[in-house]
Amino acid sequence: MSAASQVVVPMTVAAAAKRPPLARIAIWVVTLFLCLTPFLLVIVISFGHKVEGASWEWAFSLDNYQRVFVGANWPDEVTFLYLQKLYYSLYYAVIASVLAVLTAFPFTYLMTGLSKRAQSVWLVFILSSLSLSEVFIVMGWDVLLSNRSGLPMVFKATGLTQWLKDVGWFDTLRDWGLANPRNVKFKTSVFATVLTMAYLVWPYAVILLYPPLSRLDRSMTEAARTMGAGPWTVIRTVVLPAVRLPLIGSVLLLFVFLLGVYVAVTVFAEPAKQTMAVSVYEAVRGNTLNAPFGSAQAVILLLTAGLFLTLGQWLTRRNAS
Amino acid sequence: MKGLHLAGIYKDFGSVRAVENIKLDFAEGELTALLGPSGCGKTTLLRMIAGLEMPSGGSILLGEDNITALAAHKRRFGMVFQNFALFPHLSVRENVVYSLVIAGTSKSDAIDTGERLLDLVQLSGYGDRRIGELSGGQRQRVAIARALAQEPEVFLLDEPMSALDAKLREDMQVELRLLQQRLGITTIVVTHDQREAMTMADKIVVMSQGRVEQVGPPQQIYHRPENAFVADFIGKANFFDGVVEAGKVRVGQSLLELKTPAEFISGSPVQIACRPETPYLDSDGIAGSRLKASVTFVRDVGPVRDIHLQTEIGPMIVEYARGETERSFTVGQETIVTLPVEGLHVFPRNERAAA
Numbered sequence: 001m002s003a004a005s006q007v008v009v010p011m012t013v014a015a016a017a018k019r020p021p022l023a024r025i026a027i028w029v030v031t032l033f034l035c036l037t038p039f040l041l042v043i044v045i046s047f048g049h050k051v052e053g054a055s056w057e058w059a060f061s062l063d064n065y066q067r068v069f070v071g072a073n074w075p076d077e078v079t080f081l082y083l084q085k086l087y088y089s090l091y092y093a094v095i096a097s098v099l100a101v102l103t104a105f106p107f108t109y110l111m112t113g114l115s116k117r118a119q120s121v122w123l124v125f126i127l128s129s130l131s132l133s134e135v136f137i138v139m140g141w142d143v144l145l146s147n148r149s150g151l152p153m154v155f156k157a158t159g160l161t162q163w164l165k166d167v168g169w170f171d172t173l174r175d176w177g178l179a180n181p182r183n184v185k186f187k188t189s190v191f192a193t194v195l196t197m198a199y200l201v202w203p204y205a206v207i208l209l210y211p212p213l214s215r216l217d218r219s220m221t222e223a224a225r226t227m228g229a230g231p232w233t234v235i236r237t238v239v240l241p242a243v244r245l246p247l248i249g250s251v252l253l254l255f256v257f258l259l260g261v262y263v264a265v266t267v268f269a270e271p272a273k274q275t276m277a278v279s280v281y282e283a284v285r286g287n288t289l290n291a292p293f294g295s296a297q298a299v300i301l302l303l304t305a306g307l308f309l310t311l312g313q314w315l316t317r318r319n320a321s
Numbered sequence: 322m323k324g325l326h327l328a329g330i331y332k333d334f335g336s337v338r339a340v341e342n343i344k345l346d347f348a349e350g351e352l353t354a355l356l357g358p359s360g361c362g363k364t365t366l367l368r369m370i371a372g373l374e375m376p377s378g379g380s381i382l383l384g385e386d387n388i389t390a391l392a393a394h395k396r397r398f399g400m401v402f403q404n405f406a407l408f409p410h411l412s413v414r415e416n417v418v419y420s421l422v423i424a425g426t427s428k429s430d431a432i433d434t435g436e437r438l439l440d441l442v443q444l445s446g447y448g449d450r451r452i453g454e455l456s457g458g459q460r461q462r463v464a465i466a467r468a469l470a471q472e473p474e475v476f477l478l479d480e481p482m483s484a485l486d487a488k489l490r491e492d493m494q495v496e497l498r499l500l501q502q503r504l505g506i507t508t509i510v511v512t513h514d515q516r517e518a519m520t521m522a523d524k525i526v527v528m529s530q531g532r533v534e535q536v537g538p539p540q541q542i543y544h545r546p547e548n549a550f551v552a553d554f555i556g557k558a559n560f561f562d563g564v565v566e567a568g569k570v571r572v573g574q575s576l577l578e579l580k581t582p583a584e585f586i587s588g589s590p591v592q593i594a595c596r597p598e599t600p601y602l603d604s605d606g607i608a609g610s611r612l613k614a615s616v617t618f619v620r621d622v623g624p625v626r627d628i629h630l631q632t633e634i635g636p637m638i639v640e641y642a643r644g645e646t647e648r649s650f651t652v653g654q655e656t657i658v659t660l661p662v663e664g665l666h667v668f669p670r671n672e673r674a675a676a
Contacts, residue, residue, distance in 0.1 A: 227471060228471060237419075
C-alpha cells in the first residue's frame with residue numbers, strides 16, 4: 001500500500017463517522033410521513049367543520065364526536081344511531097373472528113399431524129387463497145347465498161325446505177330471520193354477514209395458528225393419552241392450554257382486521273345493521289360528503305381497536321404471569 | 322398385576338419393517354431393559370406396548386387379555402418419555418395428579434395421592450412449583466411420579482436418563498431400580514446405554530435392526546453372548562476371524578483352544594470374540610492358548626489400564642484393573658498373552674458384519 005492511500009483511508013473513515021447520517025434521517029422522515037400523515041390528517045379533520053360541496057375547514061370542534069355518541073341535536077334530542085353502528089362493528093367482528101379461529105384450530109391441529117409434504121401442500125393452497133380479493137369472495141358468497149340461484153334453491157329443489165317445514169324447524173328459522181314464508185333465505189342476515197367475514201379471515205387464522213401448533217410437543221399429548229385422556233380431554237387439558245396465548249392473539253388480530261370490513265357488510269347486512277366502517281365510507285365518499293364526521297367515526301373505530309388490543313395484551317400478560 | 326406377553330409383533334412403516342416378529346414375555350414385577358443402538362426398533366416396540374403405535378401384526382397380551390387394539394388411554398400404562406413431556410401450564414402437583422383429576426377422583430384424594438407420590442420421589446414441598454423452576458433430575462422424578470399416579474399395571478420408560486448429566490444419571494439409575502423393586506411393578510425401560518441396562522434390569526433384551534438378538538439376565542448377556550452383535554454391543558471385545566479345525570480354531574498360524582459348539586464342523590469360517598478383561602499377561606498355569614505379543618500402547622485411565630498388543634493373530638486390547646497386577650508395561654515390551662478356553666466365544670463368520 002502506498003503512503004498516500006495509507007493517509008486517505010483513515011481520513012475517509014473519520015469523515016464518514018462525522019458526517020450526519022443523512023440517509024438514515026431521510027428514511028426516518030419518509031417512514032414517519034407515510035405512517036403518520038394519514039392518521040394525523042384524519043384526526044385533524046375530525047375536529048373540523050363540513051363545507052357544502054364535499055370540503056372542510058380547520059376548526060377545533062367536538063361536534064362530530066358529539067354526533068357519534070349522542071346525535072347532532074343533543075341535548076334536545078338523543079340518538080344512538082352511530083353507537084349502534086359501532087355495536088354492530090364489534091358484534092360482527094367478535095363473532096366472525098372467534099368463529100374463524102374456532103374452526104381453523106381443529107383444521108390446523110390435524111394438519112400439523114400430517115406428513116411434512118402434505119403440510120406444505122395445504123399451506124401453499126391456503127396461502128394462495130389469500131390472493132383472492134374481498135370483492136371476489138363476497139361475490140362468490142353472494143351467488144351461493146342468493147335466494148334465486150344459491151343454497152335456498154338447492155334447499156327447495158332437494159325437498160329440504162319441505163322437510164324443515166314438516167319437522168317444524170322452518171318456523172324457528174323464520175324467527176331467526178333465515179326464512180321467508182316460502183323458502184329459507186340467507187340474504188340479508190347476520191348469519192350471512194358473519195359467515196362471509198369468518199370465511200374472509202379463515203386463511204389468516206390458519207397461518208397464525210400453524211407455527212404454535214406445529215411447535216407443540218407431541219409427546220405431551222401422548223403422555224396425556226397414556227394417563228387415560230381421550231382425544232377431547234387431550235385437546236381440552238393439554239393442547240388448548242399450551243396454545244392459549246396464540247389463540248387469544250389470533251382472535252384479537254382478526255377482530256381488528258374485521259372492524260374495517262366494508263364489502264361483505266354492505267352486501268349481506270340489513271340496512272339497519274350496518275357497521276361504522278360502512279358509515280365512515282358513506283360520510284367520506286357517499287351521499288352526505290361529510291369528511292369531518294366520517295373522520296370522527298374513523299377515529300372512534302381506531303380507538304376501539306386500540307382499546308381491545310390493549311385489553312388483549314393485558315389479559316395475555318396476566319395469563320403469562 | 323399381570324405379566325405382559327408379545328406374540329409375533331411386527332411393525333411396518335411403508336416398505337420398511339421397523340420391528341420384526343417379536344416374541345417376548347415380561348414377567349410380573351420384573352424390570353426388563355430393551356437395549357440396542359439407535360434405530361433398532363426398541364422405542365417403536367415400547368410405543369406399541371403403550372398403545373401409541375398400532376402393530377402391523379401379532380398380538381399383545383396382558384395376562385389373559387388381548388390388548389392389541391386397545392387405545393392408549395384405555396390401557397393406562399404409566400409412561401415416562403425421553404423429554405419427560407411434563408405440562409408446563411400445570412404446577413408440579415397438578416402434573417402428578419393429572420390422571421386422577423381427569424378420571425374424576427375427588428380433589429382431596431387427588432391431593433393426598435399427589436403428596437404421597439411426591440414424597441416417594443423425594444420431592445415433598447415442591448408441589449406448588451412450576452415445571453420451569455425444576456432441574457433435570459427433579460423433572461424426571463415428577464415424570465415418574467406422574468406415571469405412577471394411576472397405579473399402572475405396566476410401567477414404561479423411554480430413554481429416561483438421556484436428558485440427565487452423567488453423574489445424575491448414575492444416581493437415578495440406582496434410585497429408579499430401588500423404587501421399582503419397592504413397588505414390584507412390571508417395568509420396561511428402553512435404553513441404548515448398556516451400563517444403564519446392566520445396572521437396573523432383571524432381564525435385558527438386546528435388539529438390532531428390529532429383531533431380538535438375545536434375551537437374558539445381564540451377567541448372562543455379558544459373559545455368554547449368543548452372537549457377535551451382542552458381544553460387540555455389550556461391553557468391549559477383541560474379534561478374530563478363523564476357521565474350525567479339529568475342534569480348535571485356526572487364526573493365522575495359531576491354533577486356539579476353545580469350547581467349540583458341536584454345530585461347527587471342520588472348515589467352518591468363524592469369528593472369535595474375547596473380552597479385554599479375560600486374557601492373562603505373562604501368567605503361567607492358565608489353561609488356554611498362549612501367544613507371543615508386544616506392547617504397542619498403554620492407556621491408563623485410573624481404575625483400569627488398557628494394554629494394546631500386537632499378537633500373532635492380530636491386534637488385541639487387554640484390560641487390567643488397578644491392583645490386579647502391579648506390573649508396569651512399556652511400549653515395545655515383549656510378553657506372552659494367554660487366552661483362557663472359557664474366555665473365548667465363537668460365532669459363525671460375517672454375522673457381526675451383517676448386523
